Amino acid sequence: MTDAVVVAEGLHKSYGDTPVLRGVGLTLHRGEVLALLGPNGAGKTTTVKILSTLLPLDGGSATVAGYDVVRDAAQVRRHISLTGQQVALDLKATGLENLTMIAKLSRVPRRQVKARVAELLDGVGLADVAGRRVATYSGGMRRRLDLAAGLIARPRVLFLDEPTTGLDPRSRRDLWELVRDVVAGGTSLFLTTQYLEEADELADRIALIDHGVVAAQGTADELKRRVxxxxxxxxxxxxxxxxxxxxxxxxxxxxxxxxxxxxxxxxxxxxxxxxxxxxxxxxxxxxxxxxxxxxxxxxxxxxxxxxxxxxxxxxxxxxxxxxxxxxxxxx
Amino acid sequence: MTTTTTTTPRLAGLRDALADAATMAGRSLRLASRDLDAMITATAVPVMILLMFTFVFGGAMAMDIDYIQYATPGIILLCAGFGAASTAVAVEQDMSGGMVDRLRSLPTRPWTVLFGHVAAALAKNLVTTGVVFGVAVAIGFRPSAGVLGWLGAVGLLTLFVAAIAWVAAFFGVIARTPDAAAAVSFVVMFLPYVSSAFVPVDTLPTWLRGFAQHQPVTPVIETVRGLLVPGTPGAVVGDQLGSTALVAIAWCVGIGAVFAAAATVAFRRRR
The missing domain is CATH 3.30.70 (Alpha-Beta Plaits)
Incomplete structure (x- = not known):
């Protein structure tokens, strides 16, 4: 497939003697949302970490945005962004300071940093509280700021690792709205979740992962029909x-x-x-x-x-x- | 929100790396300046120790001059130990929180993250050392150094603090809990006690003398003392000062280089 932005084939990974991935194969096409759905310990986060160059793989191969995640890790990092399970923000810094730092590190041209940060704060509905320290934000506000941080560099592929785990239903729906906006803007999204409902809401295709193997792939309707x-x-x-x-x-x-x-x-x-x-x-x-x-x-x-x-x-x-x-x- | 246009970030060159290092230093400084508790502890404890040594133990130290002249350089080194704990904890928090994954998935080099913490440690130590120094002068410390002596002492202390900060950064990277990371300060703070910081080495038991004489803190203290207060007993002077200074510099550069490399490798490897 020429329009594939993530291709993983036969990914193997073990922590010590414990196999975590046992041949994971996946494809994410341009502009598409793929949800990797599975319970805790199925290998979702490990897969995301390998694809975002944070973990070396033991076997198999993967390319992201056309670059090999092992040989061209530095190139991969220029085209992706990762918003992990834990919120990656400085609690003692304000929302504005957090995004400004990530903007600079993401190599946003210096003169555009201010405008880009303002645009994102507005986009995630945090412009009013931009000057407050993140420690005073609610869980939902932190997730939204975290998502904004992941969007600063305008990544071609966005990885969201369990973006709504621990959020109340209202905050979850707010975040889904944001994610839909992002995808509408053309970003390809690789999502992991343990909620069928979330995969159903957001994903074009769902890959069901269990014990380090993709057990089934298809659209939400296809999977549900089988269920x-x-x-x-x-x-x-x-x-x-x-x-x-x-x-x-x-x-x-x-x-x-x-x-x-x-x-x-x-x-x-x-x-x-x-x-x-x-x-x-x-x-x-x-x-x-x-x-x-x-x-x-x-x-x-x-x-x-x-x-x-x-x-x-x-x-x-x-x-x-x-x-x-x-x-x-x-x- | 528009995400339609794609900005392809420029290839990272040295300029980018330096800009990242400055950004990370600014971040660490901002966070440190908002951690008032740690700043107060890092300043108050060395001041208390200074007062204790001067007024409590000082009378018992049989020396020809005020004990404060002798002990102040050692107290100033202790400051670095206290600062090390907060540096190690700050690094550990980056590693155990989600921050490390985000930073590593950015086109940022690992060393710039750690460098940020080390730069902040230097700035923090400048403040705490300044306060401790001010208190020392207020209660009778009278340095007699010239401009060159001052420059040399400040330069060596900066080098020492940077080396200790890299040690702290390394401990922060490998530690799994904030408590474990903070333990680095015990190592760093213990060394000045078993040196010539508070008592001349020849008053120590013979078996301890060898260690005290050849551990890294002693030449640093001897050099600072020789530069700032050349008149005190045991202060090295003349050619001897030069060679002691070289040993001190070699220790600091060596420790700094080894731990900077180790911390960077550990940062890259830690999952």
Whole structure:
């Protein structure tokens, strides 16, 4: 592909005896957003560090902006920018001072530094607080300033390593808006995330990484189609209730779950539309079964992993973005 | 926000490297100047030690002249040790925070980052040393050096502080916690005590004398003392001063060069 700005082939990396990457292959095309989606420890950050020349690789090869990340590391650095998981800002300096320093180090021509910094502060909505020390900024403001710092040099490829981890939903949405603006300006974006929702929102293509291997690649819709659909889950009192539900919905009830458990859960497939969910609820009520609790579940990162890798994702600190409705009823 | 135009940054030459070094020095200085606690500690502790040695221990030191004449050069060296701790901690914070990844993914050379910290250390030490010196003069220190003597003493002290700052930078790069980084000051501050800083070396037990005589701090102190207060007991003079000064310079340049190289390599290697 001639328009590829990142090409990685068979990346291998071990820390001591522990293999972290076991043959990662990826392509990012010009103007595209690629999300590397996976749980903690899957190898996302290691991949980003290799591609941004911060880590040497043990095997395989990679080019970024047409330059080899090992042989032409200095050239690669002139065309990329990295905004890492940890905010890379001086807390005791102001927003303005932080960006001015990065602008100078990024070789922005001296006479343009001031204008460029002002433009970016404005772009990320921090012009009003530019004179305040970063220590007084909220988490969301710090991330936005950090993103601005990554954009100063007008990189051809922007690497964002888990840009919204730890942010509240509102700040996350704000940051997504910013990222969309950046991509609309023509920057190619290599994003890592552990949130399916984030990949869904931002990415043109998603690469699912697990245990150092890319398990699946495709658009969000392609992956979701492989994962399946939304489900209404019913927590029931006993096996008899489970049997009644299954009999009432023979086509859409899952038959895999264990109904002999003390309080079985039965899932009903749905397209997630209000009409269909209402229909299901009416159907459940007509059987006379009263679930202890129920919820509507969208496919989650866990489901994606369960389906595509055959085991659950281990991301204990990740919230459950797929849980859209939860309702408890007295049993 | 517009990101449509692409500025291809110029190839990094020496000019760029020097500009980066200046930018990084400005950054470190700005951060240091906002860390008032560290500045106060780095100034107050040497002043307290100066007062303690002069008024508490000074009376017990059997010397022909005021003890302060003898001890002040050593106290000034102690300042470098206190400054070293904050330098090492500042470097460690860069390494353990996200900053190091951003800086390393920029077209900036590794040494410019560390150089920034070393330059800030020099400036900080200039301030603290000035304060300590002022207090020393206020309580009776009377240097008798000429212009050349002053220039030589300041030059050597600057060299010494720079060498210690590179040692501190190295410790900052390899340390995994701020506490570990701060431990460098123990090493650096211990050396002046086992030297001719506070007592003449020939008053030490024989087994310690060899070390005290040949460790790097002793020739530095002897030279500074010889330049500033040539009249004090044990101060080296004449040809001997010249050769002691050469040894002192060799130590400082050697330590500085070795640790600057080691710190730069460690900076590049640390993941």
């Amino acid at each position: 399946g659909q939304a489900r209404v889950e019913l927590d029931l009192a006993d096996a008899a209730d489970a049997l009644r539900i299954r009999t009432a919905f023979p086509d859409i009830a899952d038959t895999a779950s264990d109904t002999s458990a003390a309080s079985p859960t039965v899932a009903l497939a749905t397209d997630g539309s209000l009409a269909h969910v209402r229909e299901l609820i009416a159907g459940v009520e007509s059987t006379g079964v009263v679930p202890a609790s129920w919820r509507l579940r969208e496919p989650t990162l866990d489901d994606v992993f369960l389906t595509l890798t055959g085991h659950a994702a281990h991301a204990p600190d990740a919230p459950e973005p797929g849980t859209t409705i939860t309702q408890e009823k007295a049993a």
